[in-house]
Amino acid sequence: MSARIKEMVRVATARLGGEQVGAGGVSSSGIARRESTARLGGGGTSLRRQPQPMAPSVRTVCCNDREANAPVGYKGNSVSTTKYSILTFLPKGLFEQFRRVANLYFLMISILSTTPISPVHPVTNVVPLSLVLLVSLIKEAFEDWKRFQNDMSINNAHVDVLQGQCWESTPWKRLQVGDIVRIKQDGYFPADLLFLSSTNPDGICYIETANLDGETNLKIRKALEKTWDYVIPEKASEFKGEVQCEQPNNSLYTFTGNLIMDKQTIPLSPNQLLLRGCSLRNTEYIVGVVIFTGHETKVMMNSMNVPSKRSTLEKKLDKLILALFATLFTMCVIGAIGSGIFINEKYFYLGLRGHVEDQFNPKNRFVVTILTMFTLITLYSTIIPISLYVSIEMIKFIQCTQFINNDLHMYHAESNTPALARTSNLNEELGQVEYIFSDKTGTLTRNLMEFFKCSIGGEMYGTGITEIEKGGAERAGIRIDDDEGKRSANAVHEKGFNFDDARIMRGAWRNEPNPEACKEFFRCLAICHTVLPEGEETPEKISYQAASPDEAALVSAAKNFGFFFYRRTPTTVMVRESHVERMGxxxxxxxxxxxxxxxxxxxKRQSVVCRFTNGRLVLYCKGADNVVYERLADGNHDMKKISREHLEQFGSAGLRTLCLAYRDLSREQYESWNEKFVQAKSSLRDRDKKLDEVAELIEKDLILVGCTAIEDKLQEGVPTCIETLSAAGIKIWVLTGDKMETAINIAYDMQHVAW
Known part of the structure; x- marks a missing residue:
């Protein structure tokens, strides 16, 4: 069942667009929703709360209380991705068929063949057209039936729903807004959920969003500390909160709302929202509250109606048929005019004397011309073959079922995933691709970030040579000996860290000209992040779970420089600092x-405000160089200039760069700013905008301490693949958020552009 769910989720998310799914499928789920209410009843003891009238932009959900939510009439959780319904199949299917010029032409011929002027029996045209339409409609019905089966698989998948003080297995389609559910490891979220609690410490869970955005690295979600205890059903049944949040929308990365419980208002963010289609990883189970269901979930709001796809070949066929019809029409007009001119009673063998039909009456040549033209159109109709589209349809169908789906060259053995053609309409388009737009990180590169070089206080550290630097040297005719690539005894290479420079390793940074800058640089790496540590609290056995591999690489670098981050609580990070007070x-x-x-x-930046044990208040900030430089305090121009030169060198080497800065805060400054921050964080309207505005008030007058350079190597075979595609005449665009210098040099390395 898990495989079926995953397959269905991929079907639903493959059509991301921005148009809302039509309401046809929603109305059909209304009966099922009412039936599920009658059968399942409310979860837990009802408080009989009624949602208070709110502004249209606010959605109010009473948690664990179906009776309170019933008057609002929230949509059910049943989804439909089919193109047709029982009522719309025939009219909509015929409309799709008669969009084709050939079918419309043969419909006209069939109508003409039923008139007295037709020289052929109507059966000769009506039967072939009916067979063509029948075959095409059967193919459409078969493909839509497969979609319907996928819908049924996903709608009938089961999830644990809280009933009283125990979990009951319930089909996804019977879920209702406000239900409390339990999702087990590797399970998929059946709706958009508010994350309440987890079996992991500190109320965190790990999710995979590959079905939504293609990202394979795990994302971290964190429940509110107030709801951590609602893990077991006995405790969860006591949860009676009220959620006030935004109305359903298609923005996958934003969410604003407030949780009201125990007369306390707690702001909610995307960190507490678990989207339908994502899966739970590395967590035994989580408990959540259903916020958005069915077609109101964010992934379904991004799904378009199943489009009617027409290939380039089909459009060209339409033009060809129009050209043939123009030729046919010309022949008929010439023949009809000739008939009107040359028809005469003197041709006695034609039997035109006496009473004759209007079509052959020499006394009314205009009528003869018109009627003869229609007769000739019917007679010459075979110039356009009626079997053309049927032949093409059957060829495409066989291509999908027998060739594409069974192609061993398109089979991925590692994930046991064969090629799967979901529709046969666009087969030939695969051979007509002119442009490919590709993401860089994780697609062309390995998405395995390694801390490679850095610049601290105007001094560059790191002696390694990147693959792009080696490639540039080779293009310039410079030979790099293997001796130059040898690493020193102080070099360290582990996951996320590939650094070689004895000047700042093992406490040697204390002897550098700028030890204070080094200390702030390492602290910024160890503190300014949202990484979560896992495993034993030792440098050798600990592992880091991060929202992006860049963050994990930076924290790993801090560990190797002697600032070992090993524990996080809701309000504290613990760092084991070496060689700070004295060597050793x-x-x-x-x-x-x-x-x-x-x-x-x-x-394009991240900041944290922290308090030292001695009461010192510091803001640490890391982000893109142009963003951080705009917010630096005046002065220290030499260091800024040198660091800028180092950033350009890192970019030329194909490295990803970040700038690190900090600012000391007074107690009065912080308290005044924090009041504004709390107000912005609790706002339901334009929360993100208000938070950004508040952040601007404190992220200024920063002191630059240095910059980092992270390497992300190319995937194996990328240069060869791009070279082959280019040889086939395909133009390739690479999309990246990297600096211009980094993007250009990586393009050289993967042979995307010639040197």
Whole structure:
């Protein structure tokens, strides 16, 4: 069943577009929704709460109380991705068929053949057209039936729903808004859920969003500390909160809302939302509340109606048939005019004397011309073969079922995934591709980030040579000996860290000209992140779970530089610092995390405000160089210039760069700013915009401490693949958010552009 669910989710998410699915499928689920209410009843003891009248932009959900949610009439969780229904199949299917010029032409011929002017029996045209339409409709019905079966598989998949004080297995389609559900490891989320609790410590869980955005690295979601205890059914049955959140929308990466419980309002963010289609990983189970169901879930709001796809070949066939019809019409017009001119009673053998039909009456030549033209159109109709489309349809169908689906060259053995053609309409388009748009990270590259070089206080560290630098040297005719690639005894190579420079390893940074900058640089790496540690609290056995491999690489670098992050609580990070007070000293230092200003594509930076044990308040910030440089304090121009040069060198080597900075805060500054931050975080309207505006107030007058350079190597075979595609005349566009220098040099390395 899990495989079927995964397959169905992929079907639903393959059509991301932005149009909402039509309401046809929703209305049909209304009966099922009412029946499920009658059979399942409310979860737990009902408080008989009624949702308060809210503004149209706010959705109010009473958790664990079906009776309170019933008057609102939220949509059910049954989904439909089919193109047709029983009522719409015939009219919509015929409309699709008569969009084809040939079918429309033969319909006209069939109508003409039923008139007295037709020289042929109607059966000769009506029967072939009916067979053509029948075969095409059967093919459409078969493909839509497969979609319907996938819908049934997903709608009838089971999930644990809280009933009283125990979990009951219930089909997905019977879920209702406000239900409390339990999702087990490797299970898929049946609806958009508010994350309440997890079997993992600190209320976290790991999810995979590959079916939504193609990202294979695990994402971290964290429940509110207030709801961590609702893990077992006895405790979960006591949960009686109210969620006020945004209305259903198709934005996968945003969510604003508030949880009201125990007369306390707690802001909600995307970190507490588990989207339908994602799967649970590395977590025994989680407990959540259904917020959006069925076609109101974000993934389904992104799904378009099944489009009617027409290939280039089919469009060209339409043009060809129009040309043939123009030729046919010309022949008929010439023949009809000739008949009107040359018909005469003197041709006695034609029997035109006396009473004759209008079509052959020499006394009314205009009528003869018109009627003869229609007769000739019917007679010459075979110039356009009626079997043309049927032959093409059958060829495409056989291509899909017997060739594409069984092609061993398109089989991926590692995941046991064969090629699967979901529709046969566009087979020939595969051979007519002119442009390929490809993401870089994780597609052309391995998405295995390694800390490779850095610049601290205007001094560059790291002696390694990247593959792109080697390729550039070879293109320039410079030979790099193997001796130059040998690593020193201080070199360390582990997951996320591939660094070689004895000047700052094992506490040697204390002897550098800028030890204070080194210390702030390492602390920024160890503190400014959202990484979660797993395993034993030792440098050798600990592992890091991060939202992106870049963050894990930076924390791993801090560990190897002597600032070992090993524990996180809701308000504190623990860092084991080595060689800070004196050479060889080791001490565990708690840093209180007061605020986290998270990274997003607009801000292009991440910041944390933390309090040291001595009461010092510091804001650490890391982000794109252009964003951080705009927010630096005046002065220290030499270091800024040198760091900028280092960034350009890192970019030329194909490395991903980030700038690190910090700012000391006074107590008055922080308290004044924090009041505005709390207000913005609790806002239901434009929360993200308000948070960004508040962040701008504190992320200024920063002091630059350095920049990092991370390597992400190319996948094996990428240059050969791109070279082959280019030889086939296919134009390739690579989409990346990297710096221009990095993108250009990676393009050279993968032979996307010639040197």
């Amino acid at each position: 000293s080791i001490q565990d230092v708690p840093y209180e995390i007061l605020n986290v200003l998270e990274f997003n594509s607009t801000r």
